[in-house]
Amino acid sequence: xxxxxxxxARSDGGSDTPRTTVTIPDSIxxxxxxxxxxLQDAEHTRISEFYDRLRDGSLSTTxxxxxxxxxxxxxxxxxxxxxxxxxxxxxxxxxxxxxLSAVRGSGPLGMxxxxxxVTSVVDLDGVxxxxxxxxxxxxxxxxxxxxxxxxEVVDIDGPTDQHRVFYRFRPRGDTA
Amino acid sequence: xxxxxxxIVGGGHxxxxxxxxxxxxxxxxxxxxxxxxxxxxxxxDVEGLFVGAVQPERFAFQSHVAxxxxxxxxxxxxxMISRTELACASGQAALRYAxxxxxAGQLDVxxxxxxxxxxxxxxxxxxxxxSMTNVLDREFDGVNGLNAPSFFSMFAQRHMxxxxxxxxxxxxxxxxxxxxxxxxPYAQFQTEVDVDDVLESYPVAPPLCLLDCSGITDGAAGxxxxxxxxxxxxxxxxxxxxxxxQSCMAGNSINNLPSFSGWPQATQAAEEAYDQxxxxxxxxxxxxxxxxxxxxxxxxxxxEDLGWVEKGEGGQFAxxxxxxxxxxxxxxxxxxLLGCGHPLGATGVSQALEIYKQFTGEVxxxxxxxxxxxxxxxHNLSGSGSVHSVMTLARDPQ
Numbered sequence: 001x002x003x004x005x006x007x008x009a010r011s012d013g014g015s016d017t018p019r020t021t022v023t024i025p026d027s028i029x030x031x032x033x034x035x036x037x038x039l040q041d042a043e044h045t046r047i048s049e050f051y052d053r054l055r056d057g058s059l060s061t062t063x064x065x066x067x068x069x070x071x072x073x074x075x076x077x078x079x080x081x082x083x084x085x086x087x088x089x090x091x092x093x094x095x096x097x098x099x100l101s102a103v104r105g106s107g108p109l110g111m112x113x114x115x116x117x118v119t120s121v122v123d124l125d126g127v128x129x130x131x132x133x134x135x136x137x138x139x140x141x142x143x144x145x146x147x148x149x150x151x152e153v154v155d156i157d158g159p160t161d162q163h164r165v166f167y168r169f170r171p172r173g174d175t176a
Numbered sequence: 177x178x179x180x181x182x183x184i185v186g187g188g189h190x191x192x193x194x195x196x197x198x199x200x201x202x203x204x205x206x207x208x209x210x211x212x213x214x215x216x217x218x219x220x221d222v223e224g225l226f227v228g229a230v231q232p233e234r235f236a237f238q239s240h241v242a243x244x245x246x247x248x249x250x251x252x253x254x255x256m257i258s259r260t261e262l263a264c265a266s267g268q269a270a271l272r273y274a275x276x277x278x279x280a281g282q283l284d285v286x287x288x289x290x291x292x293x294x295x296x297x298x299x300x301x302x303x304x305x306x307s308m309t310n311v312l313d314r315e316f317d318g319v320n321g322l323n324a325p326s327f328f329s330m331f332a333q334r335h336m337x338x339x340x341x342x343x344x345x346x347x348x349x350x351x352x353x354x355x356x357x358x359x360x361p362y363a364q365f366q367t368e369v370d371v372d373d374v375l376e377s378y379p380v381a382p383p384l385c386l387l388d389c390s391g392i393t394d395g396a397a398g399x400x401x402x403x404x405x406x407x408x409x410x411x412x413x414x415x416x417x418x419x420x421x422q423s424c425m426a427g428n429s430i431n432n433l434p435s436f437s438g439w440p441q442a443t444q445a446a447e448e449a450y451d452q453x454x455x456x457x458x459x460x461x462x463x464x465x466x467x468x469x470x471x472x473x474x475x476x477x478x479x480e481d482l483g484w485v486e487k488g489e490g491g492q493f494a495x496x497x498x499x500x501x502x503x504x505x506x507x508x509x510x511x512x513l514l515g516c517g518h519p520l521g522a523t524g525v526s527q528a529l530e531i532y533k534q535f536t537g538e539v540x541x542x543x544x545x546x547x548x549x550x551x552x553x554x555h556n557l558s559g560s561g562s563v564h565s566v567m568t569l570a571r572d573p574q
Contacts, residue, residue, distance in 0.1 A: 036306075036319040072431050073316045079426060099436050101329035103321055105380045108306035111321040119322040121330060121430065132312075132430035134320045140382055145337055166319060 035110050037156050037164050049088050050074045055165045059093055059151050061129070062086040072129045093151035094172065095124040095131070102140035116140070122149055122169050137170035148172040181573040182278035183407040183414035186214035187288075187399030187529040192517050193364040195394035199236035199293040200248055202396040206289060206522070207249040210398035216410045217400055223255040223283040226274045228267035228290035228521035234307045236293045245289055255283040260521075263311040264470065265556035266290065267397070268524025268565045274401045275417045275567075284403040290522030291396040304392055311559045313429035324470065325381035325389050327430070327560070332383050332473035334436040338488070343383060345491035346472040347374035350387050352500060353469055353508045357515020359542040364393050364517030374472075388472040393517030397526040404573060415532035415552070416573035419455070421448025424563040433560060442481035442557065442564040449553070450483070453568040459484050462505050462568075463549035464534050466527035468556045469512040475499075478555060479507075482566070506545040509534060524565070527554040531569045 038044065040051035050073075053060045063070045064078035065085040072091075077084050100120040107115045118135040135143065136152055149169040156164035188209025190202045197205070211218060227242040238244065242259040246252070256277050260269040267290035274286035294304055309318040312327075335341045351371055357363035369387060377386040407414040423444035427433060434440065446458070455461045467482070469475040476490035484505065485493050493499065499507035510516055510530040513523060531552035533539045552569045 036314060036321075038315055073313065073429065099330035099334050101322070101326040101333065101381050101384075103323055103326050103381065104378075105323065105325070106301040106305050107321050108309050108318070108323065109302040110306075112302050114321060117321065119320055119326045119330075121436065130431065130433075132317045132320055132322070145333070168320075 035159065036108075037166060039160065039162060040164050041162060046076045047074045051165060053088065054153060054167060055163065057153055059091045059167060060088045061091055063089045070127065070129070072131065091129060092125045092127060095122040095149055095169065097121075097135070097143060097145055097147045097149060098123040098130055099145065100135065100140065100143055118143065120169070134168040135170060136168050143171070179279040180281055181404035181416055182275045182401050183404060183416040183573070184399050184528060184532040184569070185217070185402055185407055185410050185414050186210065186532065187397065187525070188213045189362040189526060189529075190396040191362050192393050192395035192519060194295045197394065199232055199238060199241070199291060200244070202293060202394060203245050203289065203291045204248050206291065206396035206398040207245070207287075210287065210289075210400060214400050214410070217285065217402075219250040220252075221285050222251045222287045222400075223253070224274060224277055224286035225251055225253045225257045226270040226286060226288045227259045228270035228288070228525060229259055230261055230263055230266050230292060230520040231307050232293070234303070235296065241291070245291070249287070251287065262563065262565070263558035264468065264518065264520055265524060265558035265563060265565045266521040267526070268528070268554060268556045268567065270521075271399075271401065271524060271528055272420050272422065272565065272567065275420060278401060278403050284406045286401045287398060288401055288525055289396070289398045290519070290525035292519035292521045293394050294392045294519060295394050301392075313431070317430050323381070325384055328471040328473055329381040329384040331436050331477065331561075332388075332471070335473060335477065336383065338437050339491070341476060341488075341491035343375060344371060345494045346388060346476060347371045348494040349469060349472040349475045349499075350374045350514050352494075353475075353512035353514040354387070355515075356501075356509050356543045357511025359540045360511045360516060361540070362395075363511045363515050364391050364395070365511075365515050384471060384473070390470050390513040391517040393519040395517060395519030395522045395526075397522045397529060399525055399529045399532070413536045413571060415528070415535050415569045415571065417567060418570045418573065419449035419452030419568040420566070421445040421452070422563070422565045423448070427562045428559055430560055433562065437477070438487065439477060439481045439557060439561050439564055441562065442478060442555070442566070443483060445564040445566040446482045446555070449566040449568045453570070455568065458482065458553070459504050461551060462553050463551050464506045464509060464531060464545045465553040465555070466508055466510055466512070466530050467554070468523075469508055469514050470518060470557075472514065474557065475507065475512070482553075482555060501543065501545055506549070509539070509543045509545055511543070524554065524556050527556070528567065528569065535571050
């Protein structure tokens, strides 16, 4: 220990120690993120066509023009042949429940008021695509594997001026 | 150059659970416990530092955590430093990298440390849930709000649907592992339960109930992995890595899973590890295993896909008690994730350390595998189950 250290130790504490205050704002404006939904326009994502079509009421995805591979979610590169020549094609809006559960504990940030809600895997009719999707309009206890469901477009309200959308499903025939 | 053998020669834990402690506190507790456990090695001997940590950027607002750990533990790293992130398998991934570095002759002494701070206070559980769900594809999976219990519940539902597995069989896994944890002083859950307790607990993500689930856990664990030459200087009993396999499909999102009742990558990773270790019949040749029971259903599926029973017979394996301490393979004597909790980056390190402690006979007698176990296995899945890591260990490196 040096003499300087000793000097510091002896002068520690007491009312003579200089102090100041740092004020942290009550809220800090962060970049728009953490609400799970991407900015969906062509300035922010190269799969904006998927969202454009969904906004118009149609579920779609990409298909490779070179090898015919159908992907979901939509891509910018074919994972089968590495081609980037992909075309948007429509997907069926009908499917059946392949598996389901419910979120009854805490939901994630921004979704805590939604609980309880139903999560599922939906097997789309006629194509080899199984989607991860929420189910609206029914409780877990009212649903079973194999139940028919149909697409529902969800408009996302806030916190950006963009009109963002996503998809869920609901029991087929349920129009509530 | 021939690969060199590497062995675990000791390690230690922080206490796991809801800790009134920071990420840095936990790292220091596990580091101290590790160096206290190993006579003959100090921080000055460590040449490589491998830190498993999944979400310190969100749970602790801290990145570049491996050098931070080096500072906290007084380690001047001379050969290799790395932080690994492979979701729930991050600790095992750190151990695998350390093994590869030693096998390749790059260093002789590595500290493998796993640290996770997950409990941010009751007001911030949604933040933890958001971070967890985003190990899947945030844009197309996380957006659906599902948490880990509801995701794995779909595997439970499909396994019941396809194979007739019962919730009672799943509950047997929870009972076994939680009762092991009742004798583990660092475990998060140290209360014994029975099958009815599991079945009557709140169905937090049906069909799974609360006691089918692991916890949200603060925790840390460390171990020292050294070359065979160094191990023989230090101790007569070490846990040698005899095989290490890993497999990841071209998929992470739920939207691209080929099965909701099985994990083909677990089979691939296990076969790779068994092949390296020269294991022909894992049920006959493995004495003890620490496998990834994040949920009761996970362990059932792993009995099958690690090649211990035919597909669909995992529930019967549990019902017949074949994974008990005196069963065919003692599975999760540590208490598993169901009993110990699951501090993501620390779990794989803790599992491997348990195998070493089972070899040396240093665990509490109530959970000691009988008849001096000599061979072991650790396994972790990560994310959507699209990735599996399997490592075999033995007292004898041959």
